Amino acid sequence: MNRIHNDFWKKQFANFTTIVVANGEVPDSELSLSILNDKRRIICCDGALHKLLSIHIVPDVVVGDGDSMDEEELLRYQIPYHADKSEEYNDLQKALKYCVAKDYDNILLMGCGGLREDHFIANLSILAMYSKNKCMRMLTEHGDFGVIKRAEEIPSYPGMQVSVFPSHPEQKFWFTGLKYPVNNRAFKWLWEGSLNEALEDSFVVEASDDEPVVVYRALPSC
Numbered sequence: 667m668n669r670i671h672n673d674f675w676k677k678q679f680a681n682f683t684t685i686v687v688a689n690g691e692v693p694d695s696e697l698s699l700s701i702l703n704d705k706r707r708i709i710c711c712d713g714a715l716h717k718l719l720s721i722h723i724v725p726d727v728v729v730g731d732g733d734s735m736d737e738e739e740l741l742r743y744q745i746p747y748h749a750d751k752s753e754e755y756n757d758l759q760k761a762l763k764y765c766v767a768k769d770y771d772n773i774l775l776m777g778c779g780g781l782r783e784d785h786f787i788a789n790l791s792i793l794a795m796y797s798k799n800k801c802m803r804m805l806t807e808h809g810d811f812g813v814i815k816r817a818e819e820i821p822s823y824p825g826m827q828v829s830v831f832p833s834h835p836e837q838k839f840w841f842t843g844l845k846y847p848v849n850n851r852a853f854k855w856l857w858e859g860s861l862n863e864a865l866e867d868s869f870v871v872e873a874s875d876d877e878p879v880v881v882y883r884a885l886p887s888c
Contacts, residue, residue, distance in 0.1 A: 671886050674823060676700065678810065682774035682803065686761045687725065688789065689713030689734070691780020694721050695807050697885070698776060709765060711757035712747075714777050715739055729761045758789055762796050775804040794833070794878040809884040817872035820881060822864035827884035830859035833877035843869030 675697055684707045687693065693702065702708065702723045710718055712730030719739060727746045728735065740747055750760040758778065765773055773796075778789040790811060793804050797813035804811040809827075812820070822828070828844060832853050841848040845863040853859045860882075873879050 682772045684770045684773045686775050687714045688758045688777040690777045692717045693776045709761050711761050729764045730757045771800055773802045778804055779806040809882055812881050813878045815876045819868050819870050821868050826864040828862045829882040831856050831880040838874035840872040
């Protein structure tokens with residue numbers, strides 16, 4: 667990633683003061699490490715504790731049921747542990763429930779992809795659900811997922827790869843500033859709004875209702 671792109675992406679996440687790290691791919695890219703080392707509040711799902719410690723990141727608290735956590739690491743680094751034994755939620759939801767209880771906002775999710783695809787799809791749904799009441803984004807090692815409602819102008823740069831995923835097949839869309847514009851069109855299938863490209867320094871996605879829309883912006887390949 668060149669300096670211009672790196673500066674652009676760092677700016678995108680500058681206001682996210684709380685990071686939730688799930689037990690997926692280790693967030694060890696230059697961008698991810700710069701964010702994790704930026705003195706922000708870090709909430710760690712219990713299964714991700716060892717992964718974070720392996721990249722020399724000590725979280726502020728660990729949340730989960732404790733079934734995939736090394737208690738010796740907790741004691742060694744004196745990390746607070748919040749137990750949540752509920753069986754109806756996965757670890758990411760438990761961490762987000764903790765954030766809601768603490769009234770944390772501006773939450774960046776990391777470590778949510780890269781391993782089991784079913785977990786990743788579920789995590790995207792969790793992102794959309796919790797974004798109804800919280801400002802949230804999800805950063806993987808390959809791109810950024812955000813959630814909009816109704817309409818939003820989204821920062822970009824020419825050539826950025828963009829995909830838009832609707833909530834339901836009756837939702838209609840208008841795209842401007844993208845290589846393939848859309849005017850009052852509904853997407854029956856999720857793939858129909860994917861694989862677009864930004865032409866300018868921003869683009870606009872407008873939807874016909876307030877149901878959450880997931881917008882993906884790909885990180886540059888180098």
